[in-house]
Amino acid sequence: MIKTFLLAAGIGASLSACSLEPVQPWDRDILAQQKMQLVADPLETYLDEHIYFSKEASSGGQGVGGGGCGCN
């Protein structure tokens, strides 16, 4: 458990430390593209999560909410 938190903290620290390049607002054209969003296609993600929720014992991680169903 403690190891996990240390690992998470380490990854988090490295994440915030590796913003090597400040990106100005006028340079965020690429990051603003739909295909660059963390969830680029919300419906595809929703359907995938529904399928795997009903076929596997793990789910979630990417976000919270969205509701339950009797398929598992």
Added chain:
Amino acid sequence: MQLKKSHNTPRNIRRQLAAATCGLLAGAGHAGGLVASGNNWKIDSALLIYAEKDRVALVEPVLSLSKEIDDDEFINVRIVADVLTGASPNGAVPADTPQTFTTPSGKSTYTEAANTTPLDDTFKDSRGALNVEWDTPLGNNLRGTFGGNFSNEHDYLSTGFSANFAQDINQRHTTLALGLSFNNDTVSPEGGVPVGLTVMPVYPGVKATDGSKQDKTVKEVLFGVTQIIDRSSLMQLNYSRGQSDGYLTDPYKILSVLEDDGTGNLRGTTPYVYESRPDQRNYQILFWKGVHQLPNENVLNLSYRYFWDDWGIQSHTVDLRYRFDFAGGHYLQPHLRYYQQAQADFYRQTLIDGEETTLAYASADYRLGEFTTQTIGVKYGYQFHNGAELNLRVEMIEQNGKDRSADAIGKLQNQQLFPDNEAYLLQAGVSLDSDMIINYVLGLFK
């Protein structure tokens, strides 16, 4: 896309400018996607067809509508329906003679041939679900998304609420996220809720029940950080923990009970019992995702999830999507996913006569066993110059259980105790906005 001047209708200036900038720099319609703004609704729709070899089939249409209701404030509505038919493994193991089972309702029986995995072919369900989200600015670089969801099927009802907060810091290079959700579900199984580890009666006998319905709650909290790495890369790291309480058992799953003589024969009378699971489950999740655009405008989207709980389940999931962009608005996106899970502490392929009275929990549900899932797929998409999109996705999913035949008792060593499962999915999607529909209809009258 036009920036119309208006004093009456709200305008999502920041998003429109971003989209406009993208349009200028990357070619109209190939960058920012559609923007819900003013009176314009963004409409996303998809139809999923999912079919397993010899098992369940599912048809699921989804419609998502987004509208800007005030400056930079949105309402999103998602409507889902699904229809499920086919057969599902009931948890019993194959035998060298035909097996007869009583249906969950207790009103009839079904028989499985010798040497085949017992499947309950009375499996039919239809579901309707509604999810509404309100996405609003809350202050200095802080956004909130508040959601409610409702899902109903003939034997299952689910209602829930969620709240997500996203705070931009570090000159908007970093976003801190907090998510909270609560769900309350009620299961009303056919024929009532069976008492765990009691026998499945021989028809027309009636199973022992613990009422006609049971509840469960799911609480979850998520802490996340998203970091811009450079002009074309970002990463996300989330830690979630959740707790499920209440009735977590599958009321339709059973276990085979064997004679205590090492032969692997089923017990002579009432050889099946209903499964039983603990009434609490605590789980934790670490989730990492990276998105990177290459100089050729292709996009790599990679994620890893580690999940672990107090049922003994641990899993690793790697998901990779790589999008190739072509001239003229076409793109192709191969998808690979690999999932591996360890079995639950109380997972048992069979019980021995008497164990059902000494064990607290046992389940033969293959989804609690040790297995891997491999997915391979590809998506084709076409983006029109006005931002509308058509896409089509085809995937193959294969589940392979750990073969434990060598550990099985007696004649069960000759049976396939965890058969592989193969599924295919086909998804078609359309994204557009209400202005396009209005313009099209008006065009018909010109």
